[in-house]
Amino acid sequence: MAEQTTRTLPKRSEIADEYKWALEDMYPNDQVWEEDARQAKEWIEKIRTYKGTLGSSGKRLLEVLQLQDDIHRIVQKLYVYAHMRRDEDTANPHYQALSDRSSSLSVTASEASSYIVPEILSLDAETLNRFINEEEGLELYRFQLEEITRQREHFLSPAEEQILAQAGEIAHGPQTVFGMLNNADITFPTIRDENGQEVELTKGNFIHFLESRDRRVRKDAYNALYSSYRKHKNTLAALFHASVKKDVFYARVRKYNSALEASLDVDNIPTEVYDNLIATIHEHLPLMYRYVSLRKKVLGIDDLHFYDLYVPIVQEVDIKVPYEKAKELVAEGLKPLGEEYIKILKEGFSSKWIDVYENQGKRSGAYSWGAYDVHPYVLLNYQETLDNAFTLAHEMGHAIHSYYTNKNQPFTYADYTIFVAEVASTVNESLLIDYMLKKTTDPREKLYLLNHYLEQFRGTVFRQTMFAEFEKITHEKVEAGEALTPEQLCAIYRELNEKYYGPELVLDENIEIEWARIPHFYNAFYVYKYATGFSAATSLATQILEEGQPAVERYLGFLKAGSSDYSINLLKKAGVDMTTPQPIRDALGKFKQLLDELEQLIG
Structure with a gap:
């Protein structure tokens, strides 16, 4: 041997x-x-x-x-x-x-x-x-x-x-300590991959393992990651509780009715926008139940677990996307945004804006960041998956948004608000998936892409709204004088997963500890903006594809505007009114359309 x-x-x-x-x-x-x-x-x-x-x-x-x-x-x-x-x-x-x-x-x-x-x-x-x-x-x-x-x-x-x-x-103490624990100190065991080889589990390759065709690999990766966080549940609960108490303290000192109101007021966003998002998603949860049921049927398994939610449901299609191919793919998919946009994109590719691969000690995840006086930067932990190709498109959306606003606004107004931050990134993803769906002639590949697009909705609209509801519940409990114990946090999180995914998903014990590994929870009431941003972006991408140049000009004007006006107003000028639930409903209508198409293709 x-x-x-x-x-x-x-x-x-x-x-x-x-x-x-x-x-x-x-x-x-x-x-x-x-x-x-x-x-x-x-x-x-x-x-x-x-x-x-x-x-x-x-x-x-x-x-x-x-x-x-x-x-x-x-x-x-x-x-x-x-x-x-x-x-x-x-x-x-x-x-x-x-x-x-x-x-x-x-x-x-x-x-x-x-x-x-x-x-x-x-x-x-x-x-x-x-x-x-x-x-x-x-x-x-x-x-x-x-x-x-x-x-x-x-x-x-x-x-x-x-x-x-x-x-x-x-x-900033709770966030700083969590970051060190999450990125530098917490360790994960090795697992056996599909070939029986021992491989070190990392946060960077975790999703890659969850996409494995081998269910044993998926299950092992899932349990290895979450059992590692469970070992630190008391410390992580104390850190999260301290972070929530910090939010509540600042809200009360500044005479706000709640931490939620204090957070949204920074962008001049009424709390109704947050509440409308949760309520509108609740109305459409049967769509998620349909999707979960379809996934269970296609995978041909009797009991669908959380570790089965990421594997592509089209078994015969295996799309590997090396980094060089991903750059070409993104450049083609974003052509509807015009020559100037593509020129900036390629400049980013060739001028070392991007830190591509995972290495020992490197921060997990992906982000775009930078300073006013220099070009933007992008951090990746690239794995050769379709999802990572979309991450490249997503983060370059952020980067080019920053590039445009830095070039067109004085420093005073160059930093766009978080409320609109996810719009540019998600427009890029929407255009890329549209390009790939139109380009493919292989029915199996089309099934794969439809599933991928539905997964973007699941992860960005449904899941982030579930995160947003978790933040709302936990802050309200602290505001009511209650403590947040590890057991209580796990119970809240478990109930939300049951509500959002429905009766067809088996709730493994480890899913209840997922709250403990989400960095965004230390920047309270941020994640809802992924869902609202995705909804706005879905509408804007549709306008760009259907109207062409007039919509592109409105959109580029939005990218150049920075924080020179209120976020709600900037989006209205671009063509989306986020003061109503309609963009959320429109996005979920798109989800239903894709789900209908997937069901018809599967038969």
Whole structure:
């Protein structure tokens, strides 16, 4: 018998340079980072000297707003670089320290400028308008100033704002500790792959194993991952409880009725949008039950488990997508967005915007990030699957959104809100799947793609809404004075899975611990935006395909707008009204159409 070897992740140094992002475009070396850090500290000390003087003149107000932008701009760059270097290898102590320093600098900058908003709020509307009219440069800040005064009742006195700013680093504690536990400390056992070879389980290859044709492999990977989190359930529950209590504390201090209201008010989104999403999904859960039942039928199994939800239901089709092929596929699929968009996309591919492959210690998952003064970056942990090809399209949607807004907006308005952040990424996915469905002539491949598209709906609309409901329930319990024990969190999560997936899915014991591994729960009330963003994107992609250039122009205008207007208004201009449940209903109508087509093809 041939000797079996265990496959492990490569070290960072073993990854070819062409597949690593070029962070040197941000800082050529750490010494230049240190020089900027010194500059940032000087500016932070300077901005303290303006305290108590903003009401003296429009000129004084303009000076402090410009200096605040300079500080935010340089601190953003310092922070992004340090954290992205850390993400390359989360066990690297040098970049752990550098990221900690950048976090402290960010908190210090917030504390030093914490007087600005209270002093602006101390000005009456007449004085503020006079300043804007008299001092030409203040016109740029008109929308920002109006946004500050909109939230007037939720700001505190200068002294209280300073205390809250100083507490910022402590408040990030639960998220920071979870990140270290989740990315650096937690370990997973090896499992046997389809060939009987021992392979190290990682968060990066977990979904790949869940897509395996071999049910034993799927089950082993599923149980290995979740049993590892279960061993830490008490620590993870304590961290999550602390994070929720932090959210509730800040909401109450700022005089909001709930943590949900406080979170949504940042984007000027009414809580009805959140509640409408959950209610509308509840109305359409029978569609999910139909899909689960169909999956059980096609797989030909008596009991459908959670680890059976990711395997493609078309057994004969095996679509392997190497990274180079994925780039070509994405470029073809996004052609409806026009030549300019494709040119930017290819620039990102060829100019090392992307960190492609998994390595030891690398942060899990995928994201797009960057700073105003440099091109965007994308982190991947690429596996050769169709899902990962869509991840590439998704993250490049974020990146090109950032590219457009940075090129077309001043720094003040270059950072688009989280509410619209998932729209551009999901438009890319919608266009890519449409291209592939139209291109294929193989009925089996079409079945595969239809199933993949339905899985996007399941994961992005249904599952993220379930996450959103979990966040709502847990925050409401803490607001009511209840504690969140590991047992209670598991019970809540189990009941939600039962509600969302229906009677045909066997609820394994391990599914109840899934809440413990979701990083987004430490950025509360974020995940609902995946579902609303997917719905908006489904509508926009349809308009682009049906209308052509006029819809493309509206869409590119949206990408260029940054935060120069409220998110709801920007989407309305692009062609979608998210103040109503209609976009959610339209998206679920698309889900039904795809499900009908899949059922007909299967027969």
